[in-house]
Amino acid sequence: MSRSFFRKDATAQGVAKQRLIESLAKPDKRIINDPYADRFVWGESLIKLMGHEFSVWVTRQFAPGFHEHLICRTRYIDDVVEESAANGAEQYVILGAGYDLRAHRLHLPTDIKTFEVDQAEVQQRKRSKLPSSLANSKNVTYVSMDFNQQSLSQQLLDAGFDQSKSTVFTLEGVSQYITREALSSTLQELTTLIQDADSTFVMSYVDKRLDEDPKSCFGKGYPNAVKRAESVRRLSAKFGEPWISLYSAQELQQLLLDNGFVLTDNKTIAELNSEYFTPVGRTVPEDQIFKLEHFVVAKSPEV
Numbered sequence: 001m002s003r004s005f006f007r008k009d010a011t012a013q014g015v016a017k018q019r020l021i022e023s024l025a026k027p028d029k030r031i032i033n034d035p036y037a038d039r040f041v042w043g044e045s046l047i048k049l050m051g052h053e054f055s056v057w058v059t060r061q062f063a064p065g066f067h068e069h070l071i072c073r074t075r076y077i078d079d080v081v082e083e084s085a086a087n088g089a090e091q092y093v094i095l096g097a098g099y100d101l102r103a104h105r106l107h108l109p110t111d112i113k114t115f116e117v118d119q120a121e122v123q124q125r126k127r128s129k130l131p132s133s134l135a136n137s138k139n140v141t142y143v144s145m146d147f148n149q150q151s152l153s154q155q156l157l158d159a160g161f162d163q164s165k166s167t168v169f170t171l172e173g174v175s176q177y178i179t180r181e182a183l184s185s186t187l188q189e190l191t192t193l194i195q196d197a198d199s200t201f202v203m204s205y206v207d208k209r210l211d212e213d214p215k216s217c218f219g220k221g222y223p224n225a226v227k228r229a230e231s232v233r234r235l236s237a238k239f240g241e242p243w244i245s246l247y248s249a250q251e252l253q254q255l256l257l258d259n260g261f262v263l264t265d266n267k268t269i270a271e272l273n274s275e276y277f278t279p280v281g282r283t284v285p286e287d288q289i290f291k292l293e294h295f296v297v298a299k300s301p302e303v
């Protein structure tokens, strides 16, 4: 396998690694469980040996709250997807799916149709690592494409997307890596695609204040906030996936509106801490709050 291949899945592996670490926590302490994450992570045996607490401690040396932030993002999106499915969504489109295993690990209706969209190389590696028998496998279709180069709607229609069905779309941990134009045209294509079916769009975005006022993207007293923010960005760029698009809340809201979606929720770990971490005795202290990324829900207008 070439070096460029590894670069393509580096960030997908990075997120899967945090899901693996979280899944190693005791069932009554963990926020999410991803029993498949270990298949995609280099050094998974060592991580398993180190266990949840020590692995979180090691991650904290790189950036306090980084693990909890990513896990909070995953859990939030898990909840929205499960709620949308319970409310009648019949299709689920995972944009930039990487090693997302929601199609198999969440409690979704057995007849929901899932489309996973990502770069061909990442999907090839994912499929080669998945077990042969998996819940809901027959309902998952892989759509290989590059958002910066190809038309999403055409690829989805070719793959069997049904425009009359209510759909939930997720774009998790991707918007910072693609151009503004690519995000805008992706949204435009979704609007055309969904026609008059009731749909939900969930995404994460990195706060533009990271460039202008980095300290505001961390809890009060967070150690070396500016330096840590630079380290996280540098690491991502080093692996060939620089953060090229950051957004303000107003800008994102307008972008959604211009493309036919109405923003209904915008959260960071700061707001979700008491909902997810406090009940299991893991409240994230203020000086470890890593809130440079927001989790957003938008709806297609009432029809």
Ligand SMILES: C[S@@+](CC[C@H](N)C(=O)[O-])C[C@H]1O[C@@H](n2cnc3c(N)ncnc32)[C@H](O)[C@@H]1O
Pocket: 008, 009, 011, 012, 015, 016, 095, 096, 097, 098, 099, 100, 117, 118, 119, 122, 145, 146, 147, 148, 171, 172, 173, 174, 177, 178
């Ligand atoms: C940080 S990973 C997130 C993966 C997954 N959503 C998760 O949260 O586990 C970013 C994903 O976006 C995909 N991606 C980045 N740029 C892309 C592009 N231009 N076209 C298609 N996929 C892209 C990458 O291949 C990778 O799987």
